[in-house]
Amino acid sequence: MATQASRAAGRLMISPAVILLFLWMIVPLGMTIWFSFLRYNLLIPGDNPFVGIENYQYFFTDPNFWPALWNTLTLVLGVLAITTIGGILLALLLDQPMFGQGIVRVLVIAPFFVMPTVSALVWKNMFMNPVNGLFAWIARTLGFAPFDFLSAAPLFSIILIVAWQWLPFATLILLTALQSLDSEQLEAAEMDGAGAVSRFFYIMLPHLARAATVVILIQTIFLLSVFAEILVTTNGGPGNASTNLTYLVYSQSLLQYDVGLGSAGGIVAVILANIVAIFLMRMIGKNLET
Amino acid sequence: MARTVTTQRKVIVTAIAWTIAIAIFFPILWTFLTSFKTEADAIATPPKFLFFDWTTENYTTVQGRSNYFLHFWNSVIISVGSTVAALIIAIPAAWSMAFVPGKRTKDILMWMLSTKMMPAVGVLVPIYLLFRDTGLLDTRIGLVIVLTLMNLPIVVWMLYTYFKEIPGEILEAARMDGANLTREIIYVLTPMAVPGIASTLLLNIILAWNEAFWTLNLTASKSAPLTQFIASYSSPEGLFYAKLSAASMMAIAPIIVLGWFSQKQLVRGLTFGAVK
Numbered sequence A: 001m002a003t004q005a006s007r008a009a010g011r012l013m014i015s016p017a018v019i020l021l022f023l024w025m026i027v028p029l030g031m032t033i034w035f036s037f038l039r040y041n042l043l044i045p046g047d048n049p050f051v052g053i054e055n056y057q058y059f060f061t062d063p064n065f066w067p068a069l070w071n072t073l074t075l076v077l078g079v080l081a082i083t084t085i086g087g088i089l090l091a092l093l094l095d096q097p098m099f100g101q102g103i104v105r106v107l108v109i110a111p112f113f114v115m116p117t118v119s120a121l122v123w124k125n126m127f128m129n130p131v132n133g134l135f136a137w138i139a140r141t142l143g144f145a146p147f148d149f150l151s152a153a154p155l156f157s158i159i160l161i162v163a164w165q166w167l168p169f170a171t172l173i174l175l176t177a178l179q180s181l182d183s184e185q186l187e188a189a190e191m192d193g194a195g196a197v198s199r200f201f202y203i204m205l206p207h208l209a210r211a212a213t214v215v216i217l218i219q220t221i222f223l224l225s226v227f228a229e230i231l232v233t234t235n236g237g238p239g240n241a242s243t244n245l246t247y248l249v250y251s252q253s254l255l256q257y258d259v260g261l262g263s264a265g266g267i268v269a270v271i272l273a274n275i276v277a278i279f280l281m282r283m284i285g286k287n288l289e290t
Numbered sequence B: 001m002a003r004t005v006t007t008q009r010k011v012i013v014t015a016i017a018w019t020i021a022i023a024i025f026f027p028i029l030w031t032f033l034t035s036f037k038t039e040a041d042a043i044a045t046p047p048k049f050l051f052f053d054w055t056t057e058n059y060t061t062v063q064g065r066s067n068y069f070l071h072f073w074n075s076v077i078i079s080v081g082s083t084v085a086a087l088i089i090a091i092p093a094a095w096s097m098a099f100v101p102g103k104r105t106k107d108i109l110m111w112m113l114s115t116k117m118m119p120a121v122g123v124l125v126p127i128y129l130l131f132r133d134t135g136l137l138d139t140r141i142g143l144v145i146v147l148t149l150m151n152l153p154i155v156v157w158m159l160y161t162y163f164k165e166i167p168g169e170i171l172e173a174a175r176m177d178g179a180n181l182t183r184e185i186i187y188v189l190t191p192m193a194v195p196g197i198a199s200t201l202l203l204n205i206i207l208a209w210n211e212a213f214w215t216l217n218l219t220a221s222k223s224a225p226l227t228q229f230i231a232s233y234s235s236p237e238g239l240f241y242a243k244l245s246a247a248s249m250m251a252i253a254p255i256i257v258l259g260w261f262s263q264k265q266l267v268r269g270l271t272f273g274a275v276k
Helices: A004-035 A054-061 A065-094 A101-113 A116-127 A134-141 A154-179 A183-191 A196-223 A228-233 A245-255 A259-289 B007-034 B057-066 B068-099 B105-116 B120-134 B140-164 B168-176 B181-210 B214-218 B226-231 B241-261 B263-270
Strands: none
Touching: A004 A259, A004 B068, A004 B105, A004 B120, A004 B140, A054 A065, A054 A259, A065 A101, A065 A154, A065 A196, A065 A245, A065 B007, A101 A154, A101 B007, A101 B241, A101 B263, A116 A134, A116 A154, A116 A228, A116 B007, A116 B226, A116 B241, A154 A196, A154 A228, A154 B007, A154 B263, A183 A196, A196 A259, A228 A245, A228 B226, A245 A259, A245 B120, A259 B105, A259 B120, B007 B241, B057 B068, B057 B241, B068 B105, B068 B140, B068 B181, B068 B226, B068 B241, B105 B140, B120 B140, B120 B214, B140 B181, B140 B214, B140 B263, B168 B181, B181 B241, B181 B263, B214 B226, B226 B241, B241 B263
16 A cells, blocks of 8 residues: 555656656657758758748658658568568577577577677678678679679668568567467367467467567567668668668758758658557557556 | 477477577678688688688777777767666656556556657757757767667666566565665665666666667767767778778677677567566
């Protein structure tokens, strides 16, 4: 039973966190919304007149906008497909009895701890470089012409790099979920004559569904804002071939100094992320009840 | 009863699993090996895997040319500083939500989580301008502030899920025995909460260490952490594979070691307790 005094103390303890987060959320976001209605370019001095939705019109008709939106979705869906399917298969494999399971786990997890700029540069130079990269050497050894990954298929290459970083995350979470599966249930199914395939589809997969949903939603939040990997590999190019929404907003606001236009783009990114966030919040909220 | 597994099957599984694991780990292994090669050996055809003249000169060159330790130190200050600041703010909040839950506790938790869903790029412009006008651009204190606020929701959530598992009866028993709130926190709660706080600390240092949106956009040189330091290798220095590898290894080695210790907490922290 909480007393009156401890309730008051509780409120006092919670308030710094709440106030700080509230300011962090409301002040910059409010400013972004305000800027998005101004004609505001850091290169053009003078006052910044209110122009209504002009920036949004410019943003949506910018020839880079639709490609960037398309690239964002391709990047998210591509990485999700690789990491979720790969993660389920890997989790099933790692759940089997084997020698040195601990070391295998440690090796598989490692890429997740590599900072994005490092993994992007290592892949770009040491693997995907068409002259000295390891892939080029493999191609030449097998008698093919080396493939210039980042010029010929920039978005695909970035998907590969990002998927390498996130596969461990998906695997780890799905493995954790798999290990919480009651093995007696599986044995009972086996005794009733269920084969390996039907055990997978009728028992394991439904059990994994929840964890897989969490993996997909959380990764989506992070993948919508992939930035460093693009910055150090392709700078969004060639042309706009690997520009996603985050990179587009960055280049409009910090490279072209168009604060108004960049802010409008930022708001579009926020709305897009919120659509995903609603589903994620609902899942986590349900979990809080129990 | 556990099912018996034939040795033959176990050997096959082991072989497959090790092959895949090494393939996934290979880029890191390759970077590690390359960091000990001369530049000539690093681009040799066919590639040299183990038989080359091992040298540590790349490490000394990288340090000498770009002052690695300054950036390493920046990374340490920024990641540890922001994590400790977040813990100081979050521990009381999580404590009160776990032990004195009110009607709105759940709403507050969900609202905190929702702030984490906001993409950083949505507030890039105002934060950049605010930092420019207040002289916080390219300062460590500026990054500590941003990363503290960015990770605060995760810290509160993780601590909350840990504190929730501490049985409330123990606290009540202590209260019955005449312990006041301060004593309750110091002698009863803290010892039980230390493991949870430690794992929260660890996971957040990792997240802050690898953060690569704000660190790239808000720093230039003197306060640049390792993420930015490595990004400066993007071209043309990146073509010097041995030096790039040495710089990369120095940037990732400390955190990979920490990361291996925190695998379990990672799942819990990054799924906000939805998967345990």
